[in-house]
Every structure is written in C-alpha cells, then in structure tokens.
Amino acid sequence: MKQIVDTRTKLLTEKPFHLMVSLSLPGIIGMLVIGLYNFMDAVFVGQMISPQAMGAVTVAYPFTLVNNAIATLLGVGSASILSRAIGEKDQKTIDKIMGNLIMSVLILSTLVTILGMIFTRQILLISGAQGEILENATEYLRIIFIGSIFVNFAQSANMVMRGEGLLKRSMMIMGIGAMLNLLLDPIMIHLTQNVSGAAYATVIAQVIQAFITIWYFLKKSKNVRIHAIRLDKRLMSEVLSVGVSAMLMQLMQLIQQTLMYNTAASYGGDEWQIILGACLRIQAFAFIPLWGISQGFQPAAGTNYGAKEYLRVKKLTKTFILGTFVFSLLFYLPVMAFPKAMLSMFITETNTVLLGVSSLRLFFSTYILLGVMILSITLFQSLGKGGIAAALTLLRQIVFFIPLALVLPKIGGLGISGVFLAPVLTDVGVLALSSILIIKEFNKMSHLEHKLSASA
Numbered sequence: 001m002k003q004i005v006d007t008r009t010k011l012l013t014e015k016p017f018h019l020m021v022s023l024s025l026p027g028i029i030g031m032l033v034i035g036l037y038n039f040m041d042a043v044f045v046g047q048m049i050s051p052q053a054m055g056a057v058t059v060a061y062p063f064t065l066v067n068n069a070i071a072t073l074l075g076v077g078s079a080s081i082l083s084r085a086i087g088e089k090d091q092k093t094i095d096k097i098m099g100n101l102i103m104s105v106l107i108l109s110t111l112v113t114i115l116g117m118i119f120t121r122q123i124l125l126i127s128g129a130q131g132e133i134l135e136n137a138t139e140y141l142r143i144i145f146i147g148s149i150f151v152n153f154a155q156s157a158n159m160v161m162r163g164e165g166l167l168k169r170s171m172m173i174m175g176i177g178a179m180l181n182l183l184l185d186p187i188m189i190h191l192t193q194n195v196s197g198a199a200y201a202t203v204i205a206q207v208i209q210a211f212i213t214i215w216y217f218l219k220k221s222k223n224v225r226i227h228a229i230r231l232d233k234r235l236m237s238e239v240l241s242v243g244v245s246a247m248l249m250q251l252m253q254l255i256q257q258t259l260m261y262n263t264a265a266s267y268g269g270d271e272w273q274i275i276l277g278a279c280l281r282i283q284a285f286a287f288i289p290l291w292g293i294s295q296g297f298q299p300a301a302g303t304n305y306g307a308k309e310y311l312r313v314k315k316l317t318k319t320f321i322l323g324t325f326v327f328s329l330l331f332y333l334p335v336m337a338f339p340k341a342m343l344s345m346f347i348t349e350t351n352t353v354l355l356g357v358s359s360l361r362l363f364f365s366t367y368i369l370l371g372v373m374i375l376s377i378t379l380f381q382s383l384g385k386g387g388i389a390a391a392l393t394l395l396r397q398i399v400f401f402i403p404l405a406l407v408l409p410k411i412g413g414l415g416i417s418g419v420f421l422a423p424v425l426t427d428v429g430v431l432a433l434s435s436i437l438i439i440k441e442f443n444k445m446s447h448l449e450h451k452l453s454a455s456a
Helices: 002-013 016-048 051-088 091-126 131-146 148-163 167-192 196-220 233-286 288-306 310-337 339-344 350-364 371-382 386-410 416-455
Strands: none
Touching: 002 016, 002 051, 002 288, 016 051, 016 167, 016 288, 016 310, 051 091, 051 131, 051 148, 051 233, 051 288, 051 371, 091 131, 091 148, 091 233, 131 148, 131 196, 131 233, 148 167, 148 196, 148 288, 167 196, 233 288, 233 310, 233 339, 233 350, 233 371, 233 386, 233 416, 288 310, 288 371, 310 339, 310 350, 310 371, 310 416, 339 350, 350 416, 371 386, 371 416, 386 416
C-alpha cells in the first residue's frame, strides 16, 4: 500500500497550484502523445500522397471515435472508481478494477471489430465521402477496426494509471506507442503507397503499447494488479454510470464531425471537406492541453471528494480552470496569428489554403474559453455524478449544435460559413450552462462541508 498511501497523501495535501502543475504537465504530454497518432497520420499522408488522401484520413477519423468511446467509457469509469477508492482506502474495490476492465474491453471491442468490418463503407457514406476519398477512407478504417481490442485496452488501462495519480508513468508508456507510430508512419506509407500504411503504423504501435501495459500490471504495479479476469456486476454498474458521459463525448463528436462533413460536401464539395478536415485536425490537437489538464484534475478531485475534503475540491477546480486558460494560449495565439501556416501542414495547394484562412479563425475563435466546459464534465465524472456529465454532453450536441448546423447554412446566404459558425455558437451556449452547473455544485459542497464541521 505504500505507493497508494504516498499518492493519496500528495493528492490530499499538496498546494493546489503545485498539484495542478505536477499532474497536468505529464497529463498534457500524455494527451499530446495520443493526439500525435491521427495528427501525424494526416500530416504524412497529406505530404507523401495527396490532399485527397489527407481528406480520407480526416473523414475516417470521426468513426475511429467509436473505439475512443469504448476506451473512455471503461477507462474513465474505472479511473473515477479507483481515485475515490484510494481516498476511502478501499483496497477490495481496487483489486477488482483491472480484471473487470480487461473482460469489458474484450467483449465490446470484439463487437466493434465485427460490425466495423462489415459496415465500414456504409458508415463512411453518411459523412458524404465519395470517389477517391471514400475508397481510401474505407481501406484506412477497416485496418483500424481490426486493431480495436489492442487500441481500447492500451488507452483504457492507461486511464486507470492516471486515476491512481501516476501520470508520469502513463505518459512514458503512451510515449513509447507514439514514438513507434511516428517512426512507422513514413515507412509503412512508403511501402504501401497509400493510406493503409498510416493505419498499419497506428495499429502496430498500439499492439506493442498494449503488451507493455499488460506486463506493467502483471509484474510492476505494486497496488493495482490484474487478478481474476471477469465482470463484476456492482463495479460494472458504477463504471457505466460514470463512464457513459465520457463515451457520449466521443460519440457526440462523431455525430458533430459527420454532420459537418456532410454539410460541407453539400455547400462546398470536396475542396471544403479538405479544408474542414484540416481545421478539425488542428482543433483536435489544440484540445490536447485541455484534455491533459482534465486528466490531472480527475484523480485530484476524485480522491479529495472520496476523503470528504469538499472545500479543497472547490479550490482545485478553480485552480485547474485557470490552468486551462493559460495553457490554451499556447495554441490559441499561433493559430489565430498564423492560420495559413497551420493549414499548410495538411494542404499543399495554396489556393485551397487561402480559401480556408478566415474559416479557421472563425472556427477557433471560442477555443480559449472551453476549459470551463471540459473541467465541469470532468468534475462530475470524478464525483461519481455521471448523469449530470452525460446530460451536459447531450445538451451540447442535441440542443445546441445539431439545430444550428442544420439551420445556419440556410440563413442569409451563409452557406459554408454557417458550417463553421455552428460550433462557435454552440461553445458559447455550453460555456454559460457549464458555469451555472459548477456554481450549483460548489453550493452543494459548501453545504456538505458545513454539515461535516457541525458533526465533528
């Protein structure tokens, strides 16, 4: 128990700012590593093959989020339980987590592989992909689906490490996978001369990362070990109740991007699909520091809440929100100042780049405010209040984004500009809603702290 005790003591006693830095930096680096997979796939195929090949990878990307959704469903749910169990010193629950996770990954990933391989082309048609982009995207996505079990285990088990507060260790293991992917991308693309090379590179890297992760939990981990590999009904119920909000974030992102690609194809054709694909890749990569900070925030909030340190949870939330604002400047300023250079990483045709400059600036304009939204969802996940987090996620897409994406292109001749304006207005609405929910939760925590002090 020594390692858990040491981690628990750090999470419960270290100053909020120092804790944010010590947890967030490896979290950000770790998420950067994950983001490098699809980001570098798009860069390499765009530069080594063609803009159409890059378009194929970006059109396929939303559907790879099915795997991300499974990994986050199981990983975030398990990590939330783990961090609260650490706060409560509940070793019995800790011992069940990895066995339950592995069995869940095997079942759900097998379903994704089978259904994904059968219906790859049909689901890509939903995004409006046609011709060369459709053919390349189909080949890329089928290979990704083959590796689902390894991808999902590697990612979800890594989230368990983060839930324990071991963000440096999780970062190192992810780093191995990312470096392998980075090295294999140009080699496999050169050998295959098409987008399948990028997919093979990603799957091979994730297979190796998965085996390293299994070795770690079998041989090296002192506290969270692999015991009986079986589903635990009580544990699984809690994993699903918390993890469903994280899964919905991934699935709603799939819906959002698919709808945007389809609308872009209707109002601007292949050229605007390529521009949108580049904008989405830049945005996804820029979200990494925000997700990284949220990964550091989760064990801090969960462990302190499990230990009934309610005032400290409030202080940590405020500190981490400030951190998201500061870190987001590192991406916000370069993108807004040099949009042409950013788009040129993915698109080699100058005219297409120039056409997309103003749209990238519009699309990215609210990015700097999104830390509040991400940390509010993470907060509710960490506290075991998955229903609130899920409701916030669904409201973001169903109430705000989908109606705006369908209506705005038809208003006042906005056309393709409406596609890029829809997520901006969505973000403003979600920011207001997230702020209200955090304030209400803070009031509840103050009440709990008062009752705790009165009974002491």
